[in-house]
Amino acid sequence: MSGPAAHTPLVYAFGGFHPRYYTMRYDTPDATALARRVAGTMPDGEPVHQHAGRGLDHGGGAWVPLMAMYPLAEEGVLVIGSGFMMHGLPFISRAMLEGQVPGWSADFDAWAADALARGMVDELAAFRTRAPGMPYAHPTVDHYIPLFITLGAAAHPDRPVRTTVEGYTIGFSKHSFQTAV
Known part of the structure; x- marks a missing residue:
């Protein structure tokens, strides 16, 4: 905080x-x-x-x-939870700058999107040991924690979310979602 x-x-x-x-x-x-x-x-x-x-x-x-x-x-x-679904800045490559999405980024995004779609907050919380693409996807937690602030403000954090934005920028997922308050 x-x-x-x-x-x-x-x-x-x-x-x-x-x-x-x-x-x-x-x-x-x-x-x-x-x-x-x-x-x-x-x-x-x-x-x-x-x-x-x-x-x-x-x-x-x-x-x-x-x-x-x-x-x-x-x-x-x-309540706004702001941060890319991915934030592995130390691992940016020339290929990513040219539009390539590395496997670790796509794998982490797919894992997180699935967990969000199924309302699996405990799965999301165990990202360091359960998520593919670690530690590249989030070498630090500062851009991942807003996810839990947003889910915590939701009336039902364990309900599936509505995806509002998908895609990648510089090889990082910019997956965005909305919860019901």
């Missing part, structure tokens, strides 16, 4: 875009009480990684859309 305080600074961890994107601001509201509520919903013994000084990462476009979106009416919260 990162940046629950008001006016959390943005992380501009990207490059090559129009200068306006490096000057955009998103003045976050104070969400420390909400962060405590979310942490309190975790099962006993499950750690909550907190990185309060991290800042709000663009995360594939997280804070830019927030500037134009509206929160859920019931709670005043909009």
